[in-house]
Amino acid sequence: MRSNTTIRGNRRRNLRFAAAALTVAAGLSLTACGNGDSGTDASAKGSSAKGSSSSSAEGSAKTEGSSKAEGGSKAEGGSGSGGSTAGNDAKAGSGKDTTAEAAANNAMQTSTKVTFCKTEDLAIDAVDAAPDETSGRINITMINRGSTTCSATGFAGVDIKDADHTSNPIERGPAQPRVTTLKPGDAAVFNLAYTIDNSGNSLTSPTNILVTPPNETHTVTLDWPAAAGDIKGAYTDVQVYPTHTTK
Structure with missing residues (x-):
């Protein structure tokens, strides 16, 4: 137990x-x-x-x-x-169309625009036109022999050739060009002005006048008018004036 x-x-x-x-x-x-x-x-x-x-x-x-x-x-x-x-593009498009139309109009105007007379279409001649015994003046006439209207506006290029075979450029006179438009058969005129030397001791002996019409590059050679008085001073004393119509 x-x-x-x-x-x-x-x-x-x-x-x-x-x-x-x-x-x-x-x-x-x-x-x-x-x-x-x-x-x-x-x-x-x-x-x-x-x-x-x-x-x-x-x-x-x-x-x-x-x-x-x-x-x-x-x-x-x-x-x-x-x-x-x-919308702006559309407007711009309209503007472009207007511009194109304007260009077309300009082209049409250009096609009918009067061009400058060409030397080959002009009959050119020089004559003595002195108003008295002291004021020398030579008128150079250009007649449009072409078939279309042309412009002879401006100054012609002029050189005077001397007996010693030198060529002397003539300076422009103090005058403003006048619009000179020539229809077929019309004439334009410009002149050379100088003082006449009556002493008989002139230092110049001009033989020819070389003329280049306004805005042209081709030149024609003209005879110095036999009746023209002697130039007083030098060729630098001669001046050329712009063209104008004879009407």
Whole structure:
């Protein structure tokens, strides 16, 4: 038979085991509860995150939709601008058409525009036209022998050739050119002016007059009029005046 002391010792040990088991069970229960809370929190957090994501997504969708809508409005505005641009282009096109028409009109005007007389179409002659014994003047006449109207407006180029075979350019006189339009058969005239030397000691001996009509490059050579008085001074004292009609 066991002693009372042994029995008491066994009971105490059993009680300790039971207490320990209860402690372990309580710990496990608390852990389970803790894990459950964490899960709940996680779920809650997940829900919040999900809700936030949904809200963000919805907000983004709304923003994007709004942006697209606004973009659409802008696009429509752009179309309006495009329409305006098209309108401007149309206007510009009209301007271009007008310009083309103006160019055509200019071309037509140019085709009927009077051109300068060509040397080959002019009959040119020089005569003495001195009004008195001190004022020397030589008239040079140009008759339009061509088939169309032409212009002889301006200054003719003139050189006087001397007996020593030198050629001397003549300076322009102080006068403004006059419009000189020649129909077929019409004549234009210009003159050389100088002072006559009656001393008999003139330093010049002119033999020819070289004439280049206004705006031409071809020259004709004329004889110096035999009846013309002697030139006083030098060829630099002779001046040429612009053309004008004889009518």
